[in-house]
Amino acid sequence: MKIRNAMATVDQMSIFTIHGFCNFVLQQYFPGVQLRPQHPALTHTQVISRHIQDYLSQDLWKQVMSTEQFRLLTIRYNVTSKHTISLIEKLLSSYGEESPSLLPSLQHVQETLNLWHRQLSSHLQNFPKENFYSQLLQCAKGFKKQPFSIDEDLSVFVDLLYSPLPSPKLFSFTKLAQTFQEKHRLMRYRPCAALDLLQNASWQKHTEAFCNVDLIFNTLLYDIQNYLKRHYTPWISPDESIVVLEKLLSSPEAQRIVSSLRERYQLVLIDEFQDTDKKQWNIFSLLFAHENFSGSLFLIGDPKQSIYEWRNADLPTYLKAKSSFPKHSQLYLLNNYRSTPKLMHAINHLFQKISPFLEISGYPPIEYSPLIPKALHEFSSSHAPIHFFPYEDRVSQALWISSEALHLQKHHQIPLGNMAILVSDSSQAFDFITHCSLPVSFSKKKSVLHLTETYLLTLAMLEALLFPENYERISRVLLSSLFGLSASQISQEKERFTTYFLSLRSHLFQHGLLATFYFLCSTQGETLLSTPQGDLIFQEMEKLCSYLDSLSSHPYQQLLHLQFFSETGRWEEELALSLHAQDPNTLKITTIHSSKGLEYDVVFCIGLDTHKKNKSPSESLREMYVACTRAKKQLYIPLSLQKQHSSALSHYLQAVGSYATLEELVTHLIQEQPELFSYSSEAPSFSPLNFDFLPPETFSLSLPSPKKIYSFSSVKLLDSQDPPESLHSSITLSKTHLPLGKKTGLLMHKILEEALLMPHSDLSRIRSIIYPLVQNTHLEGYEPMIEQLLTTVFSFPLTFSSQTFTLEEISKNHMFKEVSFLFSQEEELWQGVIDLFFKHQDHYYIIDWKTSFLGENTSDYTPERLRAYIQKEKLDLQGYIYIDAAQKFLRQFDIHHNVEMGFVFLRGLDTLGNGFFPLEARFSTPTIIQKYPVYH
Structure with missing residues (x-):
């Protein structure tokens, strides 16, 4: 009766995935760990990213590791490198993982260091510091030369070693530890008392443990996870929600909630139970497989179809649960x-x-x-229901299947869309698509965007559309398979491509991303489709653009979603794009795992003879069973003429026994049941298939007319009657001043851009920037003057209306250099570059470097003279537009602070405050028709 009542109200039933059920229970019954987003405009992962950035910006990592250890992390995950991901990206992609091994506590490290230093100091009392240093320096010559210098590190290490107070830095000299490794000893090595003393004290062992970057990252990740639990309860990933719910339901405080759930759900059906893991069953058994549960529980599963071991599916859990039910409660669906x-x-x-x-x-x-x-339909063809066919290579296999599929379509009226090729993985699918002569659609339950360049290509296209003034971004998409251009072609027509993407940008804002993609493909589609995976990439880009349009009509928000797609797509079900084609004239191809639960009239199981590593024979046989039972009318199994190891078919042959080869086994099957099994003795010959392709329909939308882009410097040159190189030709300066001209300005901007990343007190590193940049230029020989100028710039007090500070006080993590932006004014497009944009004590500032010549003395750069010069050159208008663009950029992140701007005239800085001019506050915005935000 309970079942009948439940079936009568079937439209009121709740259907969950395991993760969905756990999230539902946490939301409804455990508000302390609810998963409801606090920022509806952002995805779950984007909110997590914000909290990770907040954690790092507050330097909370200092509670669990030293500065030296964190520095090692920043070196490994260097945001400026093209070959590594940033630390934030790595943390974001790992925040749901467990951290098995962690660093010892800072207190334990300090205690270990104190004991080690105290014991070593007793041996150093009669060992002069200079001798210790010279011995180690000489001893290093007996080791293999490394691609780095240790002289500076060695000097600092010895100074710290002889210091009365132990410093954690003593365990941070990885270059020294690597240099003095025993495996790097050469034949000319001679014993060294200083090195022996360190080795006997296990210095290298302590250093390796202290500098273990994997442990450092695990410790940081673990601390961030705890921070998220304290400050943002919806941090839990889907897998973590299972762990959390299991723990909460087992607590005494949850008994009332357990009773409520039992009362709420009186009929519970758990499908695909063979794929359940221990934690999932612990939850369901506590709730519904309990003597206090008065309802009905059905566990539906087939151990022969358990093919998700890699996702923690646990057959012992299935069998244990089954054995807990009496025999009369076990039903077999045969x-x-x-x-x-x-x-x-x-x-x-x-x-x-x-x-x-x-x-x-x-x-x-x-x-x-x-x-x-029990099926009532029949099917007969020239082959038996299970037909084996031989093939020599992947090409002949694809051609045989193409020919057979056409035969079935023509003579048995089976649409191509009702046939499926089952592969072992996406790589085999792409290989088949390359050689197949029929239209094929790759079908998969979840996104395969990480297996093609679709994600990166769509990201590059959208960035080029949004930021056409950025040469690097438009070059990225022009070099891709969408355009297929060379670097020289791009360089020759740089301006034309910028104008082209600028026009497409207007199309994007007017018609949306998908329409712009179609418009782009009307000219570039042929280039994309000519690539090996072009047709698949086109389908995926089409779906991804459509998906982004459904999320938001604002391109900048679409870009934000796309930038986090690799993470959000992993965790959020709404981003798991369904790629099942519905075209009846397109042959389907999918993986065996993705075919589970589906059915097709005809199935070609080409994934059964593919070599698979790290897969047990038992799981391979279960995959073979799943693949074979997808067919309704006809099943085809290929046999390679080359012996395959570790494939499902080879495991099947081994399990059956008694047969040396698959051909022998197939022959025996045909002899036993000729009406059930058949075999093609040889591969048929093929003739080329000719198709008439219709040209694609093109859009009738008109392309907006191109607009010329102006900059402040270009207009200034146009206003001048003299050629640029002759502007200062009549002025002769002594060697105590930097040369005049545009080249000096460009070089000084580049030097400042690089030097801002370096510790300002480290003159040797500053010099290492200056000397290579000015070598073989007109500034060669001015290195000491430039060095002194940089020292003055970094220590110069910058006085704004809000506060006074020096550039030495600014955190390197809060600086943006050479920031581009684009805006339009009076129907003309203008682009600008902000030299330095930074944050200091919750205030935001812009600095513009000037090498303008106003006179040989610093008294020529007083605030009054600078004001007159700035007004004459209309630099104040430029400054206010920069400020307005920066404020618009900040408003994207809900930051509504004012931005202040100052001009630094490098030739005029002195102790009296000359050479610096801050713009006065201006409350009216510049006259601009449309502004585009600053970006980095």
């Missing part, structure tokens, strides 16, 4: 309504040869139970 009777008999015969079908340690062996065919 009727098959999918396959024709002949095909079902063939499948039964094929798998009955394996005995036992499945063995799990600690449980009785599982035999194959034949299924009873």
Whole structure:
């Protein structure tokens, strides 16, 4: 009666995935860990990213590691490198993972260091510091030369070693530890008392433990996870929600909630139970497999179809749960309504040869139970229901399948869309698509965007559309398979491509991303489709653009979603794009795992003879069973003429026994049941297939007319009657002043850009920037003057209306250099570059470097003279537009602070405050028709 009542209200049932059920319970019954987003405009992962950035910006990592250890992390995850991801990206992609091994506490490290230093100091009392240093320096010559210098590190290390107070830096000299490794000793090595003293004190062992970057990252990740739990309760990933709910339900405080859930759900059906893991079953057994549960529980599963070991599916859990039910409560569903009777008999015969079908340690062996065919439809062809065919290579295999599929379509009226090629993985699918002569659509339940360049290509396209003034971004998409241009072609027509993407930008804002993609493909589609995976990439880009349009109509928000797509797509179900084609004239290809639960009239199981590493024979046989039972009318199994190892078919041959080869086994099957099995003795010959392709329809939308882009410097030159190189030709300066001209300005901007990243007190590193940049230029010989100028710039007090500070006080993490932006004014497009944009004590500032010549003395650069010069050159208008663009950029992140701007005239800085001019506050915005935000 309970079941009948439940079925009568079937439209009121709740359907969950395991993660969805856990999230639902946490939201409804445990508000302390609810997963409801606090920022609806952002995805779950984007909010996590914000909290990670907040954690790092507050330097909270100092509670669990030293500065030296954190510096090692920043070196490994260097945001300026093209070959590594940033630390934030790595943390964001790992925040749901467990951290098995961690660093010892800072207190323990300090205690270890104090003891080590105290014991070593007793041996150093009679060992002069200079001798210790010289011995180590000489000893290093007996080791293999490394690609780095240790002189500076060695000097600092010895100074710290002889210091009365121990410093954690003593364990941070990785270059020294690497240099003095025993495996790097050369034949000319001579024993060294200083090195022996360090080795006997286990200095290298302590250093390796202190500098273990994997442990450092795990410790940081673990601390961030705790921070997220304290400050942002919806941090839990789907897998973590299972762990959290299991723990909460087992607590005494949760008994009332457990009772409420039992009362709420009186009929519970758990499908695909063979894929359940221990933690999932702990939750369901506590709730519904309990003596206090008055409802009905159905566990539906087939151990023969357990193919998700890699996702923690646990067959012992299934068998344990099954054994907890009495025999009279165990029902066997043996009727098959999918396959024709002949095909079902063939499948039964094929798998009955394996005995036992499945063995799990600690449980009785599982035999194959034949299924009873109940389907009413029949099918007959020139082949038996299960047909084996030979092939020499992937090309001949694809051609045979193409020919057979066309035959079935023509003579048996089976649409290509009702046929499927089952592969082992996406790589095999792409390989088949390359050689197949029929239209093929790759179908998969979840996104395959990480297996093609679709994600990166779409990201590059959208960035080029949004930031056409950025040469690097438009070059990225022009070099891609969408345009296929060379670097020289791009360089020759740089301006034309900038104008082209600028026009497309207007199209994007007017018509949306998908329409712009179609418009782009009307000219570039042929280039993309000519690439090996072009047709697949086109389908995926089409779906991804459509998906982004459904999320937001604002391109900048679409870009934000796309930038985090690799993470959000992993965790959020709404980003798991369904790629199942519905075209009846397109052959489907999908993986065996993705085909589970689906059915097709005809199935070609080409994934059964593919070599697979790290897969057990038992799981391979279960995959083979899943693949074969997808077919309704006809099943094809290929046999490679080259022997395959570790494939599903080879494991099947081994499990059956008695046969040396697959050909021998197939011959025996045909002799036993010729009406169920057949074999093509040789591969047929093929003739080329000719198709008439219709040209694609093009859009009738008109392309906006191109607009010329202006900059402040270009207009200034146009206003001048003299050629640029002759502006200062009449002025002769002594060697105590930098040369005049544009080249000096460009070089000084580059030097400042690089030097801002260096510690300002480290003159040797500053010099290492200056000297290579000015070498073989007109500034060669001015290195000491430039060095002194940089020292003055970094220590000069910058007085704004809000506060006074020096550049030495600014955190390197809060600086943006050479920031580009684009805006339009009075129907003209203008672009600008902000030299330095930074944050200091919750205030935001812009600095513009000037090498303008106003006179030889610093008294020529007083605030009054600077004001007159700035007004004359209209630099104040430039400054206010920069400020307005920066404020618009900040408003994207809900930051509504004012931005202040100052001009630094490098030739005029002195102790009296000359050479610096801050713009006065201006409350009216510049006259601009449309502004575009600053970006980095």
